[in-house]
Amino acid sequence: MNPEKMYTFLSRTSTQPDVTVQEIEASRYALLRRISPCLRHHMVRHLQPISMIYEVMDHKLSTPEPDLANLHRQADKINNFARAAMDQCLDMSTWLAPDRCDVVPLGAGVKECVDLLAASMNFRGYRLVNLTGNIALNVRRDALRMVLIAALLAGTDSLDQPANVLLNASAGDRDYLTLAMVVDRVEGVGAEVYEDGYRKLTWRDVEVLAAAEDVFLTFLDNRMTMSFAVESAPLVN
CATH class of the missing domain: 1.10.287 (Helix Hairpins)
Structure with a gap:
């Protein structure tokens, strides 16, 4: 990642950025347009x-x-x-009409997102490496989907060479789980430039979606972290 091309993300103690409803809807639409071929395949x-x-x-x-x-x-x-x-x-269909009460173990949710994008990203020269393990604490499924997918797309759309994208997670405290994304460039041939008839995702899209989903972001060099609130497991009737 080129720091000069990236937004400065907010820490969890910072005030969330001001975003409009129009920005949120535009970023969600852009994300869904980008992953529609992957959804169709699945x-x-x-x-x-x-x-x-x-x-x-x-x-x-x-x-x-x-x-x-x-x-x-x-x-x-x-x-x-x-x-x-x-x-x-x-x-x-839950990508289009998500249930905000739907929760997922962080490990399973990250695996779902990686499985969705892995083939298309590998074709473009980006290898997703999921090191999160089987973390069983729950987060909101829609928040994880929106923010992680947006970060993966924005992080690779801004590159012009292959890279390994590493995902790792930790439980910082009882209330939050932290998911880290590290992009390591691979020297060599150029990556497949995204040109599929629709716009690239930007770091502003990530920031907007994170604000909408109450996910807190930090950024340092080639490392980005996303903090998700831990959610209770749904009650079973």
Whole structure:
């Protein structure tokens, strides 16, 4: 990261920056536009095997004496993939209409974000390294999604060479979890410049989304930290 191109982020003891509703909505829209190809891929990945299984079943049904037990097992596979696809689509829809009461263990939430972006970022020359581990304390899922994804995109959009992006976490106190993002440039060939018909995310987008989600940011050299409030686990009726 080039410090001259970055915003100075606020510590947790600082006053949150003034942002407008229009800025928040614009930054959220920009983020969703940027990750829409990744969301689409995750929505359809469970549907792809269904057509392959159908072709196998169709071939077996054309035989004089089809193996009905085997066909039944294949039908069960189709049912399982269809259920998984439905669950995935419902989960992906929460990016558009999040539940602010929805919480997630920090480790699982970071893994979700890394899994969503890893393939597309690797294609551009950026390797995501998730070192957060299985931290079980909960944070708001939408806050983690918005701020972490925005930081990952803004941090790599501003680069012109490959880099390793390292994520680590710690429990600083009982009330907050700190997630750190470190960008280490890799000397060598240039990275794939983002040119996909929509604008790059900026550090102002990260700042705006963090303010909207009550996430506190700090920045030093190539290290950025995000502090998320620890949330109670939801009550089970």
